[in-house]
């Protein structure tokens with residue numbers, strides 16, 4: 608039996624944040640049609656791929672999944688369990704935003720079987736939150752984490768963004784200090800990414816906003832790694848840190864090049880050597896599912912070379928390149944071709960050979976992209 612991860616994209620949001628390029632819509636219309644469509648899609652793919660696979664993780668992302676009624680989330684989980692084989696200890700994560708869940712809703716969510724909650728806080732500083740056009744303030748952010756812990760969530764993750772316009776190093780350190788005092792076991796800390804097509808991108812192009820340069824960004828990143836390590840959070844991927852044993856199993860599956868199926872508009876899937884993605888329009892998604900139980904916008908078959916490159920890129924950025932696996936799955940020659948480069952990286956203290964894996968050191972994480980560019 609192969610392990611499988613399931614992702615469900617919930618596209619509904621309260622409003623569009625200026626930096627966001629995820630597929631999301633500001634409406635609560637069509638929620639029940641959406642759930643019906645997801646139900647059909649689950650049935651379709653379970654029939655195709657469910658027989659020799661077992662679900663290890665389920666992840667509700669978005670959008671703002673906590674915007675859906677609890678009953679709808681419960682239905683989707685039950686549907687997955689009725690159609691796929693699912694591990695008893697399956698990790699079930701729900702992304703949520705402060706301001707969209709109170710304590711009683713968190714409790715109800717926990718009763719559906721969700722055992723991991725990922726909270727999109729981004730910053731505890733009011734001016735950052737205003738800039739990002741988030742709907743919450745510092746108080747609501749902290750209360751959401753505390754409420755989640757109070758109702759019994761042990762596995763709480765938060766997202767934070769650094770290098771926001773006007774953010775100083777001490778502001779950022781203050782954010783990290785607040786975070787590590789909260790009952791969270793996982794922190795995702797991302798540098799602000801300017802995505803094309805977002806309002807923020809236009810603001811930058813129009814010269815209305817400036818963000819810190821590369822050196823400042825690297826300084827904040829280095830500070831993040833050091834501060835979180837000193838406070839008991841181990842780095843296990845470029846942007847992800849956790850207390851021992853609380854890695855996101857769902858993300859680890861992506862980064863270990865495991866298989867996954869995504870349901871909902873814009874969701875991506877990867878099985879064997881095939882990748883496909885759904886239409887990024889709720890209406891189109893529902894129409895297509897009603898016609899044929901699937902809503903595939905595009906697909907590609909990966910060549911062995913593409914798969915090798917992706918495997919190296921994803922695993923080096925996280926738990927490290929598994930030497931046995933790369934020999935078994937791909938060309939043995941990769942290790943031979945890169946032997947000298949790998950030895951050089953080891954001598955510079957950028958990678959280590961540990962437990963049959965090639966892993967980045969904290970220093971290596973800082974130049975991860977350059978290292979990847981040099982390996983072939």
Ligand code: SF4
Pocket residue numbers: 619620621622623624627628629631669670671704727
């Ligand atoms: S809440 Fe999240 S998904 Fe929704 S618009 Fe804001 S950043 Fe995008």
